[in-house]
Structures are given as C-alpha cells and as structure tokens.
Amino acid sequence: MNIYCKFCGEPWDLDKLHNLKEHNGDAIPHREALEMFSKYGCNAFTTMRWRCYANPIEDRHVLKYIGNSQTKFRNPKWWMSPDNVMYMFKFFKELS
Numbered sequence: 783m784n785i786y787c788k789f790c791g792e793p794w795d796l797d798k799l800h801n802l803k804e805h806n807g808d809a810i811p812h813r814e815a816l817e818m819f820s821k822y823g824c825n826a827f828t829t830m831r832w833r834c835y836a837n838p839i840e841d842r843h844v845l846k847y848i849g850n851s852q853t854k855f856r857n858p859k860w861w862m863s864p865d866n867v868m869y870m871f872k873f874f875k876e877l878s
C-alpha cells in the first residue's frame with residue numbers, strides 16, 4: 783500500500799516506514815514513524831526534521847485532502863491517495 787506525501791504528493795510504500803531509523807540506528811516505532819510522515823512528508827525518510835519542500839507532483843487541492851486525511855486519521859488505511867481524491871471529486875460532480 784502506498785502513502786502519499788501531503789506536501790508534494792510523492793508516493794511511498796507504507797512498509798518503508800517499518801525500516802525508518804533514527805541517527806543512532808535505532809528503529810522508530812511504527813506509530814511514531816507514521817506521525818513523522820504526516821508531519822514531515824518525504825523528509826521523514828531523511829535526517830531532516832522539517833517538512834518536505836519538493837516541487838508538488840499533485841494539484842494543491844489534492845494535497846490538501848491528503849493532508850487532512852493524515853491529520854484526521856491515525857490509521858494509514860484511511861489516508862487518501864490522489865486516486866481517492868479524484869474519485870471523490872468526480873463523485874460529487876455527478877451528484878450536483
């Protein structure tokens with residue numbers, strides 16, 4: 783399953799968070815790794831402790847929904863992907 787950086791939209795394999803290590807080489811608990819990802823985006827995989835500033839590959843509205851879902855839900859299975867967001871946009875367009 784992929785999770786998406788809320789700042790640039792880059793996809794990451796959720797399993798990669800299991801291998802996240804701090805400077806000293808200690809593995810970070812999965813829950814903490816998820817929090818770091820939702821806070822720093824791509825930079826959770828680096829030693830940089832500030833948010834990702836990569837050029838967005840997704841529309842800013844899409845990124846907003848991805849970010850909201852990461853704030854709202856702890857479980858990454860509820861985090862949105864660009865496909866989910868586009869589907870949602872299409873769905874609401876058809877309803878209106």
Ligand SMILES: [Zn+2]
Binds near residue numbers: 789824835
């Ligand atoms: Zn990013």
